[in-house]
Amino acid sequence: MSDVITSNVSAKLDGLRQRFREKAVHEFEVLCSIGQAVASQTADCEQLAHADHSLHRLAGSAGTFGFSSLGEEARRLELLVKPAVDLCKTGADSGLANLDDEMARDFGQRLQSLQDFLDAGGEPTTRVVAKPPESASNEPLVLVIEPDAAQADNLVSGLGLYGYRVQLVEDLQQWQAGSAPTPPLVIVRDQVFLAGGGRLNETFADLPIVCIGATDCYRHRYALANEGADAFFCEPLNLPLFANHLDNLLTDRADAESGRVLIVDDDQELMEHYSLVLSAGGIRVKTVIGDPGLLLPALSEFRPDILLMDLQMEDISGMALARMLRFEPEWLSLPIIYLSAESDRERQLEALARGGDDFLTKPLSDSFLLRTIRVRCYRAKQLNNLVSRDSMTGLLKHSLVKSEAASEHARCERMGYDSAIAMLDLDHFKRVNDSHGHRAGDVVIKGLANLLRRRLRKTDVIGRYGGEEFMVVLPDCPMGQAELLLNDVCKDFSKIAFEGKSGEFNVSLSVGLASLASYGHPEEAIEAADRALYERKRSGRNGVTVAFQ
Ligand SMILES: Nc1nc2c(ncn2[C@@H]2O[C@H](COP(=O)(O)OP(=O)(O)OP(=O)(O)O)[C@@H](O)[C@H]2O)c(=O)[nH]1
Structure with a gap:
């Protein structure tokens, strides 16, 4: 990350500082005349209240625009005038009764001298840390540092199934030689990480670093953690669990940087x-x-x-x-x-x-x-x-995804575009549980959630509708485009190899798709998508069926 914000923002901040200055100069003219009245003991309650209000604002804002000394003096003067203002509120003719002659003179003169603090110029403003521009793509770029070509190929194709774009290098030097953008996450062979002696942490400050390796024991894990690794996965990799963990790390990071x-x-x-x-x-x-x-x-x-x-x-x-x-x-x-x-x-x-x-x-x-x-x-x-959010998948819960569908339906009517709504259901999922165990079934559900998050746009809505049933809403997306996209999702999902009690297995997915704008009520569109899903199950599963009106 850079310590310098863009010159565009910097120029705007300088413009605001200038506007603050100009307003302050005008404010000082008023405060100066109040200062004269205070010094000569003729100020009334209205003038004191104005001075109090004005000083309060200066105390809160001057520092932000690089005039800390002005802000501090304004704060001191505000504290001086406050008792007088409070006395006014009790109905006393003039709160000045609370200030003795000498204090009143000092206060008045200091009010008249506020302009000097502005003329002194203030301190240079510090600039905030900028966030690198977000990639428009929903497919994060993952940097993989892997010297073994065969292992590297496996990782690239495996992560590709989950929608990750992979940038592959053999070692850190090779990455530094390139001019690629900084990735949001780094996967590195454990031996490369340990041999680097903390260099990776320095290069990728703040980025999650995930190590992979064949050795698994307490001492090894401790050494990795001590060097600053965020996660360790032992080979052979359980790809669905691995991808799920990467997804959690990325979501957590995105949550921490946005709002x-x-x-x-x-x-x-x-x-x-x-x-x-x-x-x-x-x-x-x-x-x-x-x-x-x-x-x-x-x-x-x-x-x-x-x-x-x-x-x-x-x-x-x-x-x-x-x-x-x-x-x-x-x-x-x-x-x-x-x-x-x-x-x-x-x-x-x-x-x-x-x-x-x-x-x-x-x-x-x-x-x-x-x-x-x-x-x-x-x-x-x-x-x-x-x-x-559903705790297992991190997707929206049933009632929320339904209310998002209703809001999108209203938007379609307002904006005059069409949006797609789809119901997705895992095929023969009971058999998956029966043959491979409930835990393996849970990994399949999380696997689909992750794939959907990767493949769909940030603006799309994804929810867990029921046990193994999901709902997605694709705003401003014509039916043809939605069908192509969801067919791709079905194809990729069916290629993912899960591990269960009885060895590796694959699971397919059925989808019922409907157009939100074609129905007068969002519930009708949901029912249509549901009917299309039923039709898909009846006619062979593993793919997308579009609802006919
Ligand atoms: N592991 C796991 N299983 C779940 C979860 N929620 C629902 N299920 C299971 O999903 C299965 C759904 O089975 P069915 O509705 O009969 O459908 P199916 O076997 O997928 O068959 P089709 O939908 O017709 O292809 C049931 O066995 C549920 O117990 C969950 O959170 N985890």
Whole structure:
């Protein structure tokens, strides 16, 4: 990964810093006149409240734009004026009664001097770590480091069946000589890994490294783990289990690097800054500014992993918004993180007691923001997966895949395109269990789930409908194209060799396919796909039958 974000994002961040500067200059003119009034003991409650609000915002935002000293001074002045503002709230004519002459003069002069901090220039901004561009393909590129040509051929063809593209090299030097993109996962012969003495870890920092080898004992496994390997598989490889493990490693990594965040703030520049930084780091971001009435529709449409919300936005309280969201059962478990310049632990705790889950105190560095949000999104996804995903396959559960089918049906009507819906069922699966054992049967089910994940697009929906039955929804996909694709899936699946009690075996797959747009109701399309599946089973299994209306 690179430590430099793209020049395009960098230029946009510089533009935001410039906008912050310009706004701050305007703000200082107002603060300067309030400073004069404070120094001469003539400031009223309205002016003090304005100064408090303004200083609070500067304290929270200046650091983000590279003016930490300005932010720190604003924070100190905010703490000085706060008691006076609180006194005003009790109805006192002027909160200045709380400041003695000398303090008032000092406070007034310091307000007038804020511009000096801006003129000092600020510190150079640090830039976040960018995420390498994602491959449009759903077939991950796996780097295999294998000096033995015959073993290498076996791996390439075996992994190819599961939809992995393999880049093969004999040793690390050969890879470094090439100019290929960095793969998301490395498979390496154990002896090559150990001989490299940690060089692989340095070269592929953060990437999962999976070792394969013929020796299996405690000392060997310990040595591999000690050098930083993430997994070890002993030969002969059980390919379905191996592919399943690779898939889990990749899904875990993808979960850790992606996420969806909805940001609610009233500071345009700050929000744009966060949004740019998070997007550059691979997080998908949506923002809501100005009208909090847009929050609920934005949540329903965007379905974020976490909500990042300012604690106080003009006259809108983030705490009240959080409580309001919790009225809806749908948003009860949505993690809400307050983003605030509030450093008082008591007030933070009060906010957490009112519907929030955590606090990020402004200002915060770009890399801290990105790292925290990544970890938070990852945790939120893991919890969400527990609820919505089938634990054996990681695919959507029955009710969720059905509701996705219904949403896609509605989209077909809105957008005027056709989408495919298919029911998939393993053939003679009872026999598989009876002959090879239930555990081998489970490996077959996971094998199909992995193959589907690899072969279908990221936008396709895959669910485990029942025991050995699956449902897939292929958005914006004409019937002919869907039939070709699913026929390929059937062919590849039937070639996979599984291992059971009675030796190697293959399993075939039957598919019933229907067009979502051709039916008035999603349930009718599901029934049609089901009938087509039944027809396929009757007429010989192992392939695809398209439903006729
Ligand atoms: N190993 C394993 N077996 C399962 C699981 N869920 C369902 N099954 C088995 O899948 C088998 C399905 O059998 P049937 O519905 O008779 O169908 P089939 O033998 O696949 O025959 P056809 O569908 O007609 O080709 C049953 O024996 C179930 O016990 C699971 O999670 N793991």
